[in-house]
Amino acid sequence: MNHSPSKITAIAVLAGAALVASACSSSGSGGGGGGGDAIVIGVPVPTSGDYASAGTDILHGAQLAAKKINSSGGINGKKIQIVAQDDACSAQTAAQAAEKLISQNIVAAAGGYCSTASAPELETFHRQGIPYVMAASTNPELTDQGFPEAFRTIGRDDEQGPFVAKFITGYLKAKRVAVGNDNSTYSKGLADSTVAALQKDGAQVVFNSALTPGQSDYSSYLTKVGQSHPDVFYYTGYFSEMGLLLKQAKQQGLNFTMMGGDANNDPTLIKTAGSAADGVLIDTAPLAQFLSSAKDYVQAYQSAYHTAPGPYSSYEYDAVGVLAEAIKNAGSTEGSKIDAALHAIKTYHGITGDFHFDSKGDRQPVAYIIITVKNGQFVADKQLNPNTGQWESVG
């Protein structure tokens, strides 16, 4: 995911403390690893700090996957064992977390949350030839480095722009599009790639400008957007500004279609915008709750952990699942053979949809969907059928 640098600095401080704590406690949880009778999969995720809850969700996804695979006989007679390590969403802690996992004789890793932490993890695993299937880290750099060990079950940040452009031009049939961002690296990057894709798809970008986040009043920004007479306004920043934009656009009687990027999938948006949130379109990696293929998973997760599965645990479930299949096909726990087997999988029927890995290790086809707000609730709306190229309702 994308997190602001200041927050990451703050977390780095926390991470130092977390590291001292985890150094004392981790030997207990991982001590059983490395026996000849189990296939050990390492899960580096933040289990302390601000993103602890997201990391814990992902770990739960891995454990459910292991349970499922083990209950149906394991891999070639061997059980899967999950070993977790806290990376605290920090680059420094992450490198050591990866080392610690390696010392516990893992054959592969599945997990990761913050891209800043996944990068050093990937590099450490790469040096040891250990495959790493990432479940939530979306930064393009991760797979662009060309490491044969890098895979991911989640989309890349730079795939979102073309997807959005396709939706705006192909489904909404918009000719004039306004694009706004908040000048953060993530938001600006998404805006740039969307603008490029829109122009390629033949739409006219009539407005492309940043706002100052944290300002509360964007009425004049919106007036200016309105002056460019767009059919659609796509905002790539975060939910707190988007909620205000929706509310203030309605107040001004502006009636172009409002659409937001994947940082807007947050209930605060609905609370802030009230009835003005109805009908807003947001593109996002699909939550498990929205997918019929993940129904059993959502139920299993609910009964095991008494909470909703969170946004990324289903991708982790598929990451462990696809690793298990590759290890089975390879008939070996050797890193390079698992890499080859992962690439060789034609179609993996995951709970997040059918996919395979391209030459870089990125998931194909990309899993994004469009969600909307109905009666104060986020509901799934449209998805692109990769076979027909048609937009269809998510069911």
Added chain:
Amino acid sequence: MTAFLQYLVNGLTVGSFLALIALGYTMIYGIIRLINFAHGDVFMVGSFVGYAVVSTVVAQHWPIALIIIVAMLAGMAATGVLGIVIEGVAYQPLLNKPRLAILISALGVSLALEEGARIQFGAGFSSYPGILPTTGFSIGGAHASYAQLGVFVLSLLMMLALYLFVQRTPTGTAMRALAMDRDAARLMGINVERTIMLTFLLGSVLAGAAGVMQGLYYIQINFIMGFAIGLRAFTAAVLGGIGNLPGAMVAGFLIGLIQSFSDGYISSNWSDAVIFGVLIAVLIFKPTGIFGERVVERV
């Protein structure tokens, strides 16, 4: 032309909040020469008190006007008391110490309030129940909502009340006397401690009212909200000639308009650069502010 009118409406709304907050900065500076860094956080506390009240009573199905009145009175009462406590605890003992001590103390109060709110309400956003209507009316093609009109009128009324209080009542006269010369005022029999306390009370009450209005109008509030708006309101206070009451009111609206027109005609991206550029220009070319000539009547 329509866009121009719309920018005007938007700017006056933003300006209403800034003017109310700027008054607190300017009054307190006028009377004890202190830039009260905690003032923006008093505004934030007022907003959270209003949030607590509105979210509690919203289930009672009271008329909207009653909810607004109760929330504003609660927010104003709470920040009034808070202002007096801050003054008594953090500033009063330092009044005759070097300037720097009281300034640092103000920074300390600011941090204490922000972190206190963060611990109490969390680092994320809290959302007011959306009780204000979003409907409005049109003037010359520009849209204004009834909520915007309410914010504007309410803030004007409060400013007028404050102005009359300071100009027409004996207590107000005492405040003005204190602003001119503290020792002379004491010799004239004015209770200096009580008057300073009253100034903090008034300034904080206005900030509290602005805080509740901010929550009702913009819905989402968080513990750090007082910082950015406080900085802009302070800029307005300087622009109006710090210590000058009518100056702060006019300059508050002026900063709101500058923000709005700069968002519209330049880019929202640049609004901080433009506003604080204005601050720098004022400090260089007219350090006493645009209404600086009335500097003798500081309150």
